[in-house]
Amino acid sequence: MTYIKNYFSDFELETLHSEVINNKRELTEKELDTLLAMFWERHGTNMYHMNLNPLFVRESYLKNQEAEKKDRAEAIEWLEKENLEVFDGVTHEPKDLSMDFLCKDPSECVSHQNSPSACSCIRDNFKSPTQFRVWVDKQITELATDLAEDFPFHDS
Numbered sequence: 001m002t003y004i005k006n007y008f009s010d011f012e013l014e015t016l017h018s019e020v021i022n023n024k025r026e027l028t029e030k031e032l033d034t035l036l037a038m039f040w041e042r043h044g045t046n047m048y049h050m051n052l053n054p055l056f057v058r059e060s061y062l063k064n065q066e067a068e069k070k071d072r073a074e075a076i077e078w079l080e081k082e083n084l085e086v087f088d089g090v091t092h093e094p095k096d097l098s099m100d101f102l103c104k105d106p107s108e109c110v111s112h113q114n115s116p117s118a119c120s121c122i123r124d125n126f127k128s129p130t131q132f133r134v135w136v137d138k139q140i141t142e143l144a145t146d147l148a149e150d151f152p153f154h155d156s
Helices: 010-021 029-043 047-052 059-088 110-114 129-150
Strands: none
Touching: 059 110, 059 129
């Protein structure tokens, strides 16, 4: 007798997640057993009750995990450049760059969610965190100057 694994497709997992999260219904015993089996096979563990979330066993989730790991590694490498610059005595002039390069919708940018101050949008435009901070300081100074011109403060 052959044992046939009964797993959910990505669509079924997303539908199941939506129904459970929106309190339309609860997981059945069979669904729960299937989720446990899928989670155990894909992750090798069932710790912290993560296996109760159907989204953690989707194929697309697993592919995104690899991309997130790569992005995190790149962000860490970029952040470490700051330490090297301190020892090397590197100084940066502020870049003349508008804010158009920043994420259009940070809630949809995986890189921004993983490391907001080292998002791929930032890493692609600045050599190091120090150079980025110099640019941020310049932007804040320019904004403060513009606001002071537009809304002069009165002592009264």
